[in-house]
Structures are given as C-alpha cells and as structure tokens.
Amino acid sequence: MTRVADTAREALGDVPDGATVMIGGFGPAGQPVELIEALLASGASDLVVVSNNAGNGDDALARLVRDGRVRRIVCSFPRQVDSWHFDAAYRAGRIELELVPQGNLAERIRAAGAGIGAFFTPTGYGTPLAEGKETRVLDGVPMVLETPIRADVALVKAHRADTAGNLVYRRTARNFGPVMATAATRTVAQVRDVVPAGALDPETVVTPGIYVEAVVALDSTTAIAGVGA
C-alpha cells in the first residue's frame, strides 16, 4: 500500500546513517531535487549514493557531496562543467568513487530489482574498469561478470502518480527512475501531481505501484520551467 505524503520530508521517512541511496536523474533531468533536500534536512550521513552523475551546481546532490554526507558514490559520469563540489571532494580524498559504465549501471540496478544474481556483459572487457573481474568467452564474445546494485532507499522523480503508487514519467526525465524504483527496499517518488486510483490509464503506467512506498506531489521549480505540458 503506497503512502501519499504531504511533504517531501514526510515522504522520505527515516534514512539511517550509512544507508545506500539511489538517486534518479540524468544531470538535472529527472533529478528529485526536493527529496534530496529532505535527505539533507534529515541529517543522514555516511551515505552511499548511486546516481548517474555526482551533482550539478551548488544544490541537491551537489550540496550533499559538499557537506560531506556521502562516503561513497557509484556513478558513470561524475565530471561535469558544474561538478565542482564533487571534484573538490574527490581530489581531497573525501569521497570514494566507483566508476561504472552507464549501461552496466542501469543493468546492475535492473538485475537487483529482478533478483538476478549476476550477469555477463561485453561492456568494459579489456578496459581498466573491468580489472579484477571474472571474465568468460560466451558464443565467441569475451564478457565480464557484473553484480547487482541494490539500495535501501531510491529517490525518483516522475511526472504523475495515482494513489495506488503507479507512476508515469515525462520525456527523457524518465531515465533511471523505473529501474531504481525496482531495486530499493523503499522507493519514494516525487511527482507533479497525485491523481485518484483509476485516473491513470493502466496501459500507460511505467512503474507499477508495487515498487513504490511513498509519493508526494510537489510543484517542483526545476521541472519543465516555461513549458506547458
């Protein structure tokens, strides 16, 4: 049964120190900014964050990194023109980085959500990112064994939810949301609005409510500025 929360903080619930937190988004698109701010306000620290990027500018994920709340980050593309807080923390040795190819990141998260123990993939074979990993030639193709990535909490941003926790997304803001939602003990979604069960066409649901522990409707300032959609 999905909770419909009134505030981001209430939706977030308890996140213990040391927790692994997945954060959706591809750069700013699909980044659940208000839920990350609630995580900041909660005081949780020593976190392991799984996210495609390591923060942009000074807010949200970047602030979590700046404030020393993230012990370790698992991501594919930390370096950005505006990733100065991550860059500083990394250079100072204040944050551990596990660099994962983007497709492997997505598939390892998917595998966790699907109960897959591990999988072989050609991605990364023969590169520094596969060093020390088990390899096997399958059908003539050299492959690398990759393991699932799961989390205690996933924070995602979707476009709309119903009161059953079903989610639909918008354009390329969908990115990591649907796979992260499956791979965490608890998934919390921020959306533009929550509609009554039955108001979403079941054929269009992307993330079924079974994966979603809580939803919160927020008029996110970072979303779709100036676009009527």
Add this chain to the structure above:
Amino acid sequence: MTASARATGALTRQQIAARVAADIPAGAYVNLGIGLPTLVGDHLPPGSGVTLHTENGMLGMGPAPAPGDVDPELVNAGKVPVTELPGASYFHQADSFAMMRGGHIDVCVLGAFQVSTAGDLANWSTGAPDAIPAVGGAMDLAVGARRTVVMMTLLTKDGAPKLVEECTLPLTGVGCVARVYSDRAVLDVGPSGAMVVERFGVGHAELEDLLGLTLGGA
C-alpha cells in the same frame, strides 16, 4: 582543426560529418556520440528515414529547439536540449542500453583520442593522473552497436597520430571499431590491420609517413 591549419585537400569537420552521413544506410537506427559525431545529424538527407537514438532514453530525436521552446526534461546524452520527431519514443536506461547491447542499433558514431589498427578504441580518459574520471555510456556504445565507426581528426593538435599500432591511453573497448573517418583519410581497421578506403589531399606514402604505419589499400 582551424581552416588556416588545415592541409590542402583535407576535409573540414562538416565535410567529415557529411562523409560519415553518406555511408549511413537509409532507414538505419543510429547513435551519434557526444562532440564531433553530433555534426553528422546535420548531413543526413531529408527522407533518409534514419532514426537517431540517444542513450539517455529516446528514439526519434530531433534537432535543437527554437529559443523559448527549451524543455529541461528533453535533452540528449550531452544534456543539450533537443526536440522530438513524429514517431519518437521514450524508454528507461536499462531498455536504452539493452537496445544497444542487444545489437538493435545499426550504427554508432563515436569520437576518439586513439584508435588502433586492430580497432581498439580509447575515448574516455586522457590518462592524466589528476583528471576526474568519467565514462558515461562510452564503453557500452563502443561494443553494443552492430557497427561502430569513429569520426576524428587524424592527428592531435600537436601533430601526433591518433591512429596507432597500439593505444597508449586507457581503452574503451577492444577490437570494436570498424572504420575511421578523418580529415585526411577514411580507413578500415580490424584484425587484418588498417586499410585505406579514401584519401583527402594526401598520397598513400605520405599518409603512411604521417602515421608511422604501414597501410593496406590504395
């Protein structure tokens, strides 16, 4: 590659892009990497039926929006605003890379720091010790598409060859590149070495001298 520094007969960036585009089959599903390869989109002829994939989760990507029509939730893999064309679709990251890894994307065009004559690719790390690492989808793209080609200048700004016997920079993929499109030549690479397909304002022997390699083909 400024016009003034360009050797006689060498292609401009736009001309390389046009040369890449000329080899893309009508109706193909294509991923254009960040940087130089994005220029290829401008040279696909109208009615070619080519569908562009962007690995952050979209098929049917259109050109940049008009000012004022920018949607922060509609971006390409370089996080640059784009538009959707009729017939576009959206999907999540695992689907997007399954589409790539499963061999459903016909052609992937990538930039490169180095390509070896055997088709190894280095395009994600300069190997500088103080660099902040980042890989994104480079390794998945390199090995996933049915055909991976590279678009690059043949030499670095300092004149060092980028087509080499063996890559010295950290690898992105092993034996994954089929063809290199550059300002001086188009070359096929692979298990039997580098073969010249086409030269631009440079003789075969001169090209071998520039690269310090023995090249097959004409």
